[in-house]
Amino acid sequence: MEIRRLTFEHAARCAELEEQLFPGENPWTREIFVVEFAQPNHLYLGVFDGDDLLAYGGIAQLGPREDPEFEIHTIGVDPAQQRRGLGRVLMDQFMRLADGLDGQVFLEVRTDNEAAIAMYRAFDFEIIGERKRYYQPSGADAYSMKRASSSERRGV
Structure with a gap:
């Protein structure tokens, strides 16, 4: 397996x-x-097996480079490939990026998505709030989660 940057050809x-x-x-x-x-x-x-895209994810850097924040936009794993740690592989890459620039990271996750919540907690995310009816059209609620910057986690 290989991690590669996604391009327009992977959008479909x-x-x-x-x-x-x-x-x-x-x-x-x-x-x-x-x-x-x-x-x-x-x-x-994306996580690829040859030319097959098995998982994808995206992160945005917000704010100035000297004091950035990051936001996870999406993480998705092919249902046939779930429970193999592919989401964790992507999160590890994204957290290395955020830690390299000492930025906090935010995300939203469905309150009933226990597997994703457990993965995010393993990366030191904490629930900081709940957003009622965040996902549409289902009306499912979301937790807002935050991961402190690397200096904050070290107590610096």
Whole structure:
């Protein structure tokens, strides 16, 4: 397996996986992924087996470079590939980026997505709030989670 930066050619596969992973919500379309990939402050990575995209994820850097914040935009793993640690592989890459620039990281996750919440907790994320009816059209609630910067976690 290999981790590579996603390009426009991967947008259709990401959208296909979104349809599988987030039925009943507003899964991202190919066009949304194309726009996301084009943003200079966004990084989208994929886990590949040869040419097969097995998992994808994206992070955005917000604020000034000398005091950045990061936001996880999405993480998705092909249902046939789940429980193999592919989401953790992507999160590890994103957390290395954030730690390298000493930035905090934020994300939202469905309150009923216990597997994702457990993974985020393993990366030192804490629940900082709840957003009622965040996901549409289902109306599912989300937790807002935060991971402190590396200097904050070290007590510096």
